[in-house]
Amino acid sequence: MTTIAAxxxxxxxxxxxxxxxxxxSAPVRLNYPWRFGSMNRMVVVxxxxxxxxxxxxxxxxxxxxETCADDPVSGxxxxxxxxxxxxxxxxxxxxxxxxxxxxxxxxxxCNDNPETxxxxxxxx
Amino acid sequence: MAVSTIYSTQALNSTHFLTSSSSSKQVFxxxxxxxxxxxxxxxITCSQETIVIGLAADSxxxxxxxxxxxxxVFGGAAKPPKGGNPDSNTLISDTTTVICLDDYHSLDRYGRxxxxxxxxxxxxxDFDLMYEQVKALKNGIAVEKPIYNHVTGxxxxxxxxxxxxxxxxxxxxxxxxxxxxxxxDFSIYLDISxxxxxxxxxxxxxxxxxxxxxxxxASIEARKPDFDAFIDPQKQYADAxxxxxxxxxxxxxxxxxxxxxRLIMKxxxxxxxxxxxxxxxxxxxxxxxxxxLTCSYPGIKFNYEPDSYFDHEVSVxxxxxQFDRLDELIYVESHxxxxxxxFYGEVTQQMLKHADFPGSNNGxxxxxxxxxxxxxxLYEQLIANKATARAEAAKA
Numbered sequence: 052m053t054t055i056a057a058x059x060x061x062x063x064x065x066x067x068x069x070x071x072x073x074x075x076s077a078p079v080r081l082n083y084p085w086r087f088g089s090m091n092r093m094v095v096v097x098x099x100x101x102x103x104x105x106x107x108x109x110x111x112x113x114x115x116x117e118t119c120a121d122d123p124v125s126g127x128x129x130x131x132x133x134x135x136x137x138x139x140x141x142x143x144x145x146x147x148x149x150x151x152x153x154x155x156x157x158x159x160x161c162n163d164n165p166e167t168x169x170x171x172x173x174x175x
Numbered sequence: 176m177a178v179s180t181i182y183s184t185q186a187l188n189s190t191h192f193l194t195s196s197s198s199s200k201q202v203f204x205x206x207x208x209x210x211x212x213x214x215x216x217x218x219i220t221c222s223q224e225t226i227v228i229g230l231a232a233d234s235x236x237x238x239x240x241x242x243x244x245x246x247x248v249f250g251g252a253a254k255p256p257k258g259g260n261p262d263s264n265t266l267i268s269d270t271t272t273v274i275c276l277d278d279y280h281s282l283d284r285y286g287r288x289x290x291x292x293x294x295x296x297x298x299x300x301d302f303d304l305m306y307e308q309v310k311a312l313k314n315g316i317a318v319e320k321p322i323y324n325h326v327t328g329x330x331x332x333x334x335x336x337x338x339x340x341x342x343x344x345x346x347x348x349x350x351x352x353x354x355x356x357x358x359x360d361f362s363i364y365l366d367i368s369x370x371x372x373x374x375x376x377x378x379x380x381x382x383x384x385x386x387x388x389x390x391x392x393a394s395i396e397a398r399k400p401d402f403d404a405f406i407d408p409q410k411q412y413a414d415a416x417x418x419x420x421x422x423x424x425x426x427x428x429x430x431x432x433x434x435x436x437r438l439i440m441k442x443x444x445x446x447x448x449x450x451x452x453x454x455x456x457x458x459x460x461x462x463x464x465x466x467x468l469t470c471s472y473p474g475i476k477f478n479y480e481p482d483s484y485f486d487h488e489v490s491v492x493x494x495x496x497q498f499d500r501l502d503e504l505i506y507v508e509s510h511x512x513x514x515x516x517x518f519y520g521e522v523t524q525q526m527l528k529h530a531d532f533p534g535s536n537n538g539x540x541x542x543x544x545x546x547x548x549x550x551x552x553l554y555e556q557l558i559a560n561k562a563t564a565r566a567e568a569a570k571a
Contacts, residue, residue: 105383105385109384115390115393119393119397129291129398129400130288130293131288132398133287133293134288137294137325137328139379140325141325143380144325
């Protein structure tokens, strides 16, 4: 007994001929993807570099505190705090870049290509 | 841009051969005539002259306010190289290229941790490579410069840098190595006093979670010995020092908002004429606020005097306080002399162009802009001088 689920028909056939079908290993692409469920496609999340640097800063401060707890004047301690300083500077630069970042894609394009038609300005 | 032609010898006939003099980029073509002994000399000259400016600054690399003001004076906004490594520290505009000296670290972050040295230590930097590449760029040869990625702390693949008209090398050790120092046409040292440094770092880092007042203080204290040993001594070699100190106008101020900034200019530097107030070599103290100009608290105070700095003759122009309004700025500008501006009000215009930059209302922005104009003046004088020298050599 085979039931064809999609059509909702139940066809009772005495004999079922199973044709060898090629198993599709790739994800089945539907013309109307919303129709048969599975809207939960995998979304690629880009970890923002800012979050990454902030974590690095925090970690490096922890490390520096630990290293310096043993010996405050050793080379390791100094190098650890220097790393904290470098990462803090990088974090603040990243923050500034993000703030100053051009949010408008047209403006960004025009900064790079001022001679194109879309970007021509008539000032007089 | 370089207007030099004919570099490949393959295009030339085999009877031609080239020689080039290393110093002035002149290429002489000799054609040997079988019958006569006459020599035809064709002079092809490269009209690109590169000047090298050194800027010693802590924790700033190409993205600092000073760089943006400097490149703005020359015209055009400086941007990271297109299509290259997004974490590149280099800034390129039409006339200027700013190179971050952190790119010449010989040890990356992990190497430094292993060797227990800071980035301030000369052992972490490759001065030979720095000297070779700056020399090459000064002579008009493109270089493959390494990239130090501040985010990952590793040394990335090199990027190609074309020789620009004005090359600025910014970082911790521009004047440390003697050979690099000799290549510099002008050098600047940004000297931030400890109190101001502390106040600025608090402003910068308090927004970061993980940082506290103690950690910021500990970080500054830990780096101080290396800083005093390796970075601070470069002050004596600089042609201009911008010293940033806490204000004297507000008693017991510890916010660091109002600043006292001193521009220490070395006397006798070629093509550099120091800015002065009223008359060169005199001592004068001036408060512009009064009847003509009303300023709000704490006001503005100027000072100008000749002095001695590390056994050099210098002139010191000092500004304490901050600007509130446009007319204060233009009033002050009209009383300063030897600014190397091309038109009346150029300093004010440059300051207003970047009114959102930090330091735009006090001496830091003012003196950075003035130094930018001085460098432009130096560049133009050098070019004019080299052109006349070449013309005379050709005539002779």
